Amino acid sequence: QVQLVESGGGLVQAAGSLKLSCAVSGLTTINRIMGWFRQAPGKEREFVAAVAWTAGTTYYAGSVKGRFTISRDNAKNTVDLQMSSLKPEDTAIYYCATKPMWGRLTYASTYDYWGQGTQVTVSS
Numbered sequence: 001q002v003q004l005v006e007s008g009g010g011l012v013q014a015a016g017s018l019k020l021s022c023a024v025s026g027l028t029t030i031n032r033i034m035g036w037f038r039q040a041p042g043k044e045r046e047f048v049a050a051v052a053w054t055a056g057t058t059y060y061a062g063s064v065k066g067r068f069t070i071s072r073d074n075a076k077n078t079v080d081l082q083m084s085s086l087k088p089e090d091t092a093i094y095y096c097a098t099k100p101m102w103g104r105l106t107y108a109s110t111y112d113y114w115g116q117g118t119q120v121t122v123s124s
Contacts, residue, residue, distance in 0.1 A: 002026040002113050006096045009118030016122070017084040022096030022115055024077040029053070031101045034072050034079040037108055038092035038120075047106040048094070049081060059105050064090075086122045093117040 008020040020036070035050035049060045049070040058070055069082040079096060097111035104110050 004096045004098065004113055004115035006094065006115045006118040009094060009120045011121045011123065012086055014087055014122055014124050016086050017082070018086065018120060020081040020083065020094055020096075020118060020120070022079045022081075024079075024098065024113075027077075027098070027113065029072070029074065029077050029079075029098060033099045033101055033105060033111075034070075035097050035099070035105065035111060036070060036079075036081045037095045037097060037111075038090075039095070039117075040089075040092040043092075045095070045108050047108070050105045051079065053101060061106075083120070086120075088122045088124045090120060091122045092120060094120050 003025045006022050012018050031053050036048040037045050038048050039045040051058045051070045051072050067085045072079040095117045096115040098113050099111040
């Protein structure tokens with residue numbers, strides 16, 4: 001009934017750019033946080049970025065701040081992640097997720113709906 005579908009992943013060289021998109025269906029995102037997480041091989045899932053219902057309120061992991069931009073279109077129930085200056089260490093499966101407006105932003109366990117993930121591979 002609730003579906004989050006990521007798209008836009010792929011293979012890119014270091015210093016390149018990719019834009020990930022996430023479409024939400026079966027759920028209104030009003031007053032919800034939209035976030036992106038990633039999981040690299042052999043590592044735990046980590047927070048990347050989040051945006052509040054008020055789109056100007058954003059939060060980024062220190063490792064991506066200044067390189068990634070999260071945005072949302074509330075009318076379309078979509079959230080994007082524009083990634084630039086990509087590094088090999090950005091290689092991971094990227095997941096779109098959402099949570100109620102309250103609670104911690106960076107803890108994966110607080111997000112109640114997740115997408116299937118999209119692979120981003122950055123070559124050196």
